Amino acid sequence: MLSRRTFLMSTTAMLVSGYAGTLKAGFSGTPTLPTLMLDDADPTRIIRHYQMPDVPLVDQDGRPAYLRDELQREGPVLMNFIFTTCPGICPVLSATFARTAELLGEHLKRTRLWSISVDPDYDTPKRLSKYRDQFKADEQWQFFTGGSTAVKSIRNAFDTDSDNKMAHQMLVLLRLQNDTWMRFEGEIEAESLAAEIRNKLTRR
Amino acid sequence: MKFTLYCLLLWLCSALLSVATSGEDGKALYFDGKRSNGAILRARVAGGAVLQGELAACVRCHRPSGYGVNESDARTADITAATLFNPLKPRRDYLMRSLYQERHGVLAQMSARTPRSRPAYQNASDILRALREGVDTAGEKLSAVMPRYDIDIEDATALKAFLQTLGNEPSPGVDSETIHFATVVSEVDSERKNTMLTVMRAFIELHNREVAREKARADYSPLYKSELVHARRYWRLHVWTLPEQRQNWPTLLEKLYSEQPVFALLGGHVNGVWKPIHEFCEGARLPCLFPQTNWPVTTAGQYTLYLSQGIPGETQQIADRLDEIDVRNILQITGSDRNAAAAAVLLEKLAQERGFPIKTVSLTEYLNNKEQNQSQIDSAVLWFNASDFSRLSDSGVADKLPDSSFAAGSLLVNGNRSLPEGLPPNLNLTWQYALPGQEPPRLYRLRGWLAARQIHTTEETTALNTYLALDAVRHALVHAVDRYSRDYLIETIEHEIENQLNPGIYPRLSLGPGQRFAAKGARLRVRGRP
Numbered sequence: 001m002l003s004r005r006t007f008l009m010s011t012t013a014m015l016v017s018g019y020a021g022t023l024k025a026g027f028s029g030t031p032t033l034p035t036l037m038l039d040d041a042d043p044t045r046i047i048r049h050y051q052m053p054d055v056p057l058v059d060q061d062g063r064p065a066y067l068r069d070e071l072q073r074e075g076p077v078l079m080n081f082i083f084t085t086c087p088g089i090c091p092v093l094s095a096t097f098a099r100t101a102e103l104l105g106e107h108l109k110r111t112r113l114w115s116i117s118v119d120p121d122y123d124t125p126k127r128l129s130k131y132r133d134q135f136k137a138d139e140q141w142q143f144f145t146g147g148s149t150a151v152k153s154i155r156n157a158f159d160t161d162s163d164n165k166m167a168h169q170m171l172v173l174l175r176l177q178n179d180t181w182m183r184f185e186g187e188i189e190a191e192s193l194a195a196e197i198r199n200k201l202t203r204r
Numbered sequence: 205m206k207f208t209l210y211c212l213l214l215w216l217c218s219a220l221l222s223v224a225t226s227g228e229d230g231k232a233l234y235f236d237g238k239r240s241n242g243a244i245l246r247a248r249v250a251g252g253a254v255l256q257g258e259l260a261a262c263v264r265c266h267r268p269s270g271y272g273v274n275e276s277d278a279r280t281a282d283i284t285a286a287t288l289f290n291p292l293k294p295r296r297d298y299l300m301r302s303l304y305q306e307r308h309g310v311l312a313q314m315s316a317r318t319p320r321s322r323p324a325y326q327n328a329s330d331i332l333r334a335l336r337e338g339v340d341t342a343g344e345k346l347s348a349v350m351p352r353y354d355i356d357i358e359d360a361t362a363l364k365a366f367l368q369t370l371g372n373e374p375s376p377g378v379d380s381e382t383i384h385f386a387t388v389v390s391e392v393d394s395e396r397k398n399t400m401l402t403v404m405r406a407f408i409e410l411h412n413r414e415v416a417r418e419k420a421r422a423d424y425s426p427l428y429k430s431e432l433v434h435a436r437r438y439w440r441l442h443v444w445t446l447p448e449q450r451q452n453w454p455t456l457l458e459k460l461y462s463e464q465p466v467f468a469l470l471g472g473h474v475n476g477v478w479k480p481i482h483e484f485c486e487g488a489r490l491p492c493l494f495p496q497t498n499w500p501v502t503t504a505g506q507y508t509l510y511l512s513q514g515i516p517g518e519t520q521q522i523a524d525r526l527d528e529i530d531v532r533n534i535l536q537i538t539g540s541d542r543n544a545a546a547a548a549v550l551l552e553k554l555a556q557e558r559g560f561p562i563k564t565v566s567l568t569e570y571l572n573n574k575e576q577n578q579s580q581i582d583s584a585v586l587w588f589n590a591s592d593f594s595r596l597s598d599s600g601v602a603d604k605l606p607d608s609s610f611a612a613g614s615l616l617v618n619g620n621r622s623l624p625e626g627l628p629p630n631l632n633l634t635w636q637y638a639l640p641g642q643e644p645p646r647l648y649r650l651r652g653w654l655a656a657r658q659i660h661t662t663e664e665t666t667a668l669n670t671y672l673a674l675d676a677v678r679h680a681l682v683h684a685v686d687r688y689s690r691d692y693l694i695e696t697i698e699h700e701i702e703n704q705l706n707p708g709i710y711p712r713l714s715l716g717p718g719q720r721f722a723a724k725g726a727r728l729r730v731r732g733r734p
Contacts, residue, residue, distance in 0.1 A: 083716065084667060085716035085717045085718050085719055086275070086716070086717075087264060087267060087273045087275065087280075087716075088263055088264075088265045088273060088275040088278045088280055088349070088715050089257055089263060089275050089276070089277075089278045089349065090390075091259045091456060092249050092250055092253070092255075092278075092349055094255045095249055095250070095253035095255050095259070096249075096250050098254070099252055099253035099254065101486040119714065119716060121714060121724035121725065122711065122714070122716065122719055122724070134257075134259060148724075148725065150714065162276075163702065163703075164307060164702040164703055165702065165714065165716070166273075166274075166275055166276075166307070166699050166702070166716075167275070167276050167307045167309075168275070168276055169276050169277065169309060170276065170277055170278065170349075172307075177437060186277065186311060187349065188250065189250055189251035189252070190250070190251065190252055190253050191251060191252065194278075
């Protein structure tokens with residue numbers, strides 16, 4: 001008969017091994033798990049390969065945009081997902097982009113910043129343009145919206161879909177090269193983003 | 205003696221005035237991001253990024269209610285007076301809500317599992333420390349998402365004066381046992397009105413039965429319900445019937461409301477525009493949730509949430525399309541529906557703004573002179589219901605309309621969202637509903653709910669939209685636990701409406717702070733094409 005001690009030990013071992021397996025899957029396999037992080041820890045950076053879907057979007061000026069084609073051009077791309085009526089994290093994400101652009105200085109010319117609306121039904125180009133103005137965005141920073149299906153396919157491709165826009169993540173993606181992206185989750189600082197981009201641009 | 209008394213009175217008045225001014229300054233800081241000295245509020249967040257003005261205002265995250273919002277991993281704290289100025293202790297009922305009812309990311313789940321305690325905020329210095337340095341009264345560091353503000357003790361004093369009032373408003377229509385709701389109807393009987401009231405009564409009867417069962421076994425705790433039983437209330441519906449003459453509606457609504465205050469208006473169906481009721485709700489700060497109207501007020505209010513943009517939205521869509529295709533001779537024909545003439549006036553206005561001409565005739569005028577009218581037009585806009593369309597068909601001209609012809613789907617459909625037979629296949633329709641066969645699956649479940657209660661109606665759209673209004677409130681009150689704040693009710697519905705509440709009528713439902721029309725995915729539909 002199983003003693004109480006043996007039972008407890010085996011259960012603990014099962015839980016620990018399960019947890020370790022879960023962590024491993026988060027870094028090397030699919031599906032992606034949300035990053036586990038404590039307050040004040042650095043954001044965990046995960047390298048992933050993502051294919052941008054070939055779907056049409058429009059930018060904040062109503063001009064058509066095909067991000068898949070845009071990605072044929074080399075260079076770092078910093079991308080996030082926001083919506084203009086977002087009550088909490090989007091202003092923080094957007095302010096972080098604004099600060100990153102500032103910190104990049106002359107490197108900004110070779111970097112593109114993309115913010116894609118996760119509320120395309122409401123976020124018209126006009127609304128995006130107004131939101132963009134609040135952050136005094138440089139011309140390198142563009143905002144995109146489009147059909148709900150197109151936006152959903154992009155969110156799916158970058159493993160950031162949710163059935164409710166309010167459940168969207170604190171997430172920034174940095175294109176390193178081709179379809180290789182670095183994924184930042186949690187509390188993200190502009191210094192870290194700017195440092196990664198500078199590092200990438202000067203390493204060439 | 206008199207002089208001393210006079211001085212004392214003067215001092216008291218100036219002290220009261222100073223508190224009032226301070227509260228107003230705090231309110232400006234909270235809502236508009238303006239400091240006491242008139243400067244724009246500035247803050248640093250996430251290690252140095254700058255937020256300023258409205259983007260830095262407290263209301264952006266803590267919301268008008270002060271109860272905050274949860275957004276994936278970011279949990280915004282409750283800063284209402286009752287919470288902020290009292291020691292914070294974990295509460296099992298709120299914890300239940302956080303752990304099992306909220307949509308959280310992993311970080312937020314972890315933080316919900318380790319609830320914080322802290323002493324009460326007592327003075328402006330405590331508030332200043334939290335806002336400038338991001339340190340709470342227990343000496344704990346606040347989240348990095350909470351901005352660190354560039355403010356001084358005067359701002360903190362003003363903010364404290366305002367926060368001491370936040371969340372203290374009474375909740376009219378709520379007592380220890382019951383929540384009172386009202387709905388507004390016309391005095392004339394109709395299938396739509398009867399359907400709406402039948403669904404409401406069935407829903408509330410079921411809700412009250414559940415509450416009675418839980419209260420009867422308050423000490424017994426299956427599924428932890430005893431933790432929440434103190435927050436459970438019976439619902440009572442008051443039907444406010446308005447006469448056909450509209451000029452006295454504002455006075456009558458005031459009278460009905462003063463006789464029986466209610467927590468919210470649910471649904472509602474009257475003939476004609478919703479504006480008088482909208483204005484009453486905004487004035488009384490009374491949530492007015494999903495009225496069944498084709499003519500909502502399109503300028504954003506705070507307390508009225510609509511299902512869709514109705515006919516004004518459809519008119520806008522048609523105007524946009526006419527502008528795009530750049531046709532010259534446009535004729536709009538008004539039918540017998542009470543909204544048709546108003547839609548035509550609105551389209552004329554939009555056409556004038558965009559600089560394209562448009563001519564308006566009634567259906568009778570058009571049929572009297574149909575040959576001449578047909579030969580002179582490149583595009584027709586039909587403000588028709590099904591019977592108007594029958595008249596057009598009977599006169600044999602329905603299939604001779606130009607290719608660029610438009611009609612408003614919501615006027616043409618019947619109560620089950622079906623179109624009349626014989627519509628020309630090339631007619632462009634504004635379409636706010638889910639396409640047949642592509643409806644959200646909940647439609648089928650709710651049809652079962654209606655059938656189980658013997659609710660058989662030709663007004664299924666009304667029945668399901670009524671269910672949505674009630675269900676959204678039930679859902680929001682479950683989240684609110686015992687926080688009966690009208691602002692919080694609206695904020696929770698804004699936040700939660702995407703979570704499987706769509707009754708199957710619309711392609712998508714979605715709201716957000718400041719968004720007032722829930723149905724999304726409306727489009728121009730060319731019949732015969734997907």
